[in-house]
Amino acid sequence: MGRRVWKPGNMLYPLPAVLISVADRAGNANLFTVAWTGTVCSDPPMVSISVRPERYSYHMIEETGEFVVNLTTKSLVYATDYCGVRSGRDTDKWREMKLTPLKGEHVQAPMVAESPVNLECRVMQRLELGTHTMFLAKVLAVHVDERYLDAGGSLHLHDAGLLVYSHGRYFGIGKELGTFGYSVRNRSGGKGPVSSRRTAGGKEPLSSKRTAGNKGTVSNKKRYDRKKTTGKRRR
Numbered sequence: 001m002g003r004r005v006w007k008p009g010n011m012l013y014p015l016p017a018v019l020i021s022v023a024d025r026a027g028n029a030n031l032f033t034v035a036w037t038g039t040v041c042s043d044p045p046m047v048s049i050s051v052r053p054e055r056y057s058y059h060m061i062e063e064t065g066e067f068v069v070n071l072t073t074k075s076l077v078y079a080t081d082y083c084g085v086r087s088g089r090d091t092d093k094w095r096e097m098k099l100t101p102l103k104g105e106h107v108q109a110p111m112v113a114e115s116p117v118n119l120e121c122r123v124m125q126r127l128e129l130g131t132h133t134m135f136l137a138k139v140l141a142v143h144v145d146e147r148y149l150d151a152g153g154s155l156h157l158h159d160a161g162l163l164v165y166s167h168g169r170y171f172g173i174g175k176e177l178g179t180f181g182y183s184v185r186n187r188s189g190g191k192g193p194v195s196s197r198r199t200a201g202g203k204e205p206l207s208s209k210r211t212a213g214n215k216g217t218v219s220n221k222k223r224y225d226r227k228k229t230t231g232k233r234r235r
């Protein structure tokens with residue numbers, strides 16, 4: 001079988017599909033779905049969203065320079081789609097989707113209470129790229145639903161059932177296949193790759209057992225950064 005070359009297009013998948021909440025200066029709130037989003041800097045923590053100027057929400061971001069990124073879950077899939085195909089010009093999407101606005105600490109735009117994690121963001125730069133304007137924004141605060149925290153305060157984000165968008169379809173996240181840096185760790189905590197674990201199929205997912213010390217993917221990355229296992233800074 002050969003491979004086909006297609007004309008240039010967007011084919012970077014999977015992506016998160018997030019709910020972006022916004023408000024205008026008068027405090028009128030709206031929310032809409034965005035898949036063209038990403039983490040762009042660790043320190044300061046920054047994210048990007050790319051928004052078409054014709055979106056009703058666009059002028060609100062321009063006006064206030066603020067928005068909230070609300071992570072979505074399998075239970076929010078209907079609302080995620082709905083908020084991406086209906087406009088706040090003529091629909092109160094909060095009410096229609098029975099979403100609960102929560103007041104944040106830094107921005108006027110309300111957070112979605114049903115979302116496991118909300119990122120309050122302030123725009124630092126805007127780039128007019130073509131169809132979309134990219135807003136580069138600093139994360140001012142991260143709000144985490146306590147139901148995903150264990151007694152030690154560690155976050156079990158994947159218990160939330162995060163949602164993924166890929167080539168026009170929504171998916172849940174599948175089975176865990178490993179943790180950050182697992183390919184160069186061995187069981188005794190050494191740094192070298194363990195050749196016996198590097199099978200052709202790479203079929204050895206790490207245990208996802210939830211212990212008091214299991215701090216989830218985010219913490220694994222932090223630990224990895226601290227240890228600098230490869231001797232190089234990765235991000």
Ligand SMILES: Cc1cc2nc3c(=O)[nH]c(=O)nc-3n(C[C@H](O)[C@H](O)[C@H](O)COP(=O)(O)O)c2cc1C
Nearest residue numbers: 032033034035036051052055056057084086087088
């Ligand atoms: C899965 C999905 C992803 C989307 N991603 C984006 C995006 O990245 N940028 C954008 O401008 N619009 C995106 N949209 C479209 C907007 O969410 C949609 O036009 C919405 O109705 C705008 O709402 P508003 O008019 O209330 O602002 C997406 C829609 C869906 C369903």
